[in-house]
Amino acid sequence: MDSPSYRPSPEHHRDLSSQVGRILAGLDLKPHLVRGWLTCPDDPNFYTKAAEVCALYPHCPPHSVALSVDEKTAMQACSRRHPTRPVKPGQIERREFEYRRHGTASIIAALDVHTGQVLVEDIVRNDSATFISFLRLLDQSIDPKLTIHLVLDNGSSHVPKAPRAWLAAHPRFAVHHTPKHAS
Template identity: 50%
Template sequence: MVGLYMVPPDNAVVLSVDEKTQMQALDRTQPLLPMRPGQIARRTHDYTRHGTASLYAAFDVATGKVLGSVTQQHRGADFVRFLEKIDRTLPRRRALHLVLDNSSTHKTPEVTAWLAAHPRFTLHFTPTSASWLNAVEGWFAQLERRAVRRGSFTSVSDLRSELRRFIAAHNKYAAKPFVWTQPADVILDSVARASRAMRINSAGH
């Protein structure tokens, strides 16, 4: 899996895929509190809830661009629709390697059947305790910090529009290739420790 990031296969696209679920459309009843020197922006805790939205995202590690799909739910059927969007969007001649976690929605019979009919897709699952291997998580952190947490949304539709706007702005102005900040041997050692911990936990149950 680490090799996919560092030395991607020829004529292939490597995508880091995950879903950010249950993002709340909160209508803030008060504006941002005034900032003082040395302080971060602050909000009051007064808000009205308008519902939630979920986002499937595929982060292209070679370009840093994101393909997203905003949904109301995150079931196996929703994941299949996102896979279909990836299939339609990316060049047909390219093999697709998807790095993703072990969520049950990624392994439903419907997903398994769809993948069997689309052999250019290969899924690589991260160890349970090593979500940091999924590069899209860093992008989700930016989304949460810059758009969701600071936003005020009058409806779920308003939140969905902001998510799409953020993706478009990121792809146009901020996308850059994913680069590991640690040497390969350090990363591989961390992966090995995570795998050992997972085996020990499984044996204990």
């Protein structure tokens, strides 16, 4: 069967596929059907926290800005090996699948959920010190008359003592943590 000249006959394919179909039917297996689930966390405040975060998106409090902040680490920087061929009459756009790797990039970003503006900074590490440095940048970049509502996940750089202490010392920042499994 490993010989390069072996070519299964169409009858062989039909026999094999019908055999697989009979086995799956007999076991009541349906590998083409998938249903995801999430075990609800043991947090009695899950829905309250979720509602608080969700309320910021359509209705920001007066004299405030709502920022969704998160880190994205180790993103691949890639480019296509060959240029995309544009659409032509009677032919769809064609894109080559091969790409070149140019390393990785890590960023931290704050999205103003009402304007769509994004403040992005390259980061070397994803730790508390980096997060606090970014908070300082936000503090300097945003009109001091505005309250800054931060929507944060429970990431390892957001919850230690140092960021909590920094935020407590800067009352213009109002922190809204997403519930576990909801970021």
